[in-house]
Amino acid sequence: MKAVIQRVLRASVTVDGEVISSIGNGLCVLIGISREDSASDIEVRKILNIRLFNGENGKRWDVSVKEKGLEILCVSQFTLYHCLKGNKLDFRNAMTAENSEEFYQTFLMTLKSQYKPELVKDGKFGAYMNVQIENDGPVTIELESPKKQQ
Numbered sequence: 001m002k003a004v005i006q007r008v009l010r011a012s013v014t015v016d017g018e019v020i021s022s023i024g025n026g027l028c029v030l031i032g033i034s035r036e037d038s039a040s041d042i043e044v045r046k047i048l049n050i051r052l053f054n055g056e057n058g059k060r061w062d063v064s065v066k067e068k069g070l071e072i073l074c075v076s077q078f079t080l081y082h083c084l085k086g087n088k089l090d091f092r093n094a095m096t097a098e099n100s101e102e103f104y105q106t107f108l109m110t111l112k113s114q115y116k117p118e119l120v121k122d123g124k125f126g127a128y129m130n131v132q133i134e135n136d137g138p139v140t141i142e143l144e145s146p147k148k149q150q
Helices: 045-050 098-114
Strands: 004-015 017-021 026-032 051-052 072-076 084-085 088-090 120-122 131-142
Touching: 017 072, 045 120, 072 098, 088 131, 098 120, 120 131
Parallel strands: 026 072, 072 120
Antiparallel strands: 004 017, 004 026, 004 131, 084 088
């Protein structure tokens, strides 16, 4: 699993011209699911605890989204597991839509169970989405599950 985490002032997801989710200050997390991922790859601890925000004393990189009680917008994005064949995109490393939807929903349930469910929002799985992100900083961090030993 790959997570691209962006510290945002605001973010929203629009599908078919309708805003379906939006947040204020917090994190926008783009989630990619690899065809090799399993339940053991669902790791929300780092997303919740990575120190991306300033503390009350102004100290940089001091406080997590969880400590500040901010919102999180999650968006499934299979294109994070792309590879290039010349100039052509290939998504063979991404989990199939049939399997990844259940994985993504499990990820969301896990995140909500370890945080405040009302502060966790998401897009619409499998839909063509317009994602508006107002990055704060900009701050963008990438996390990925360890590669499996074969």
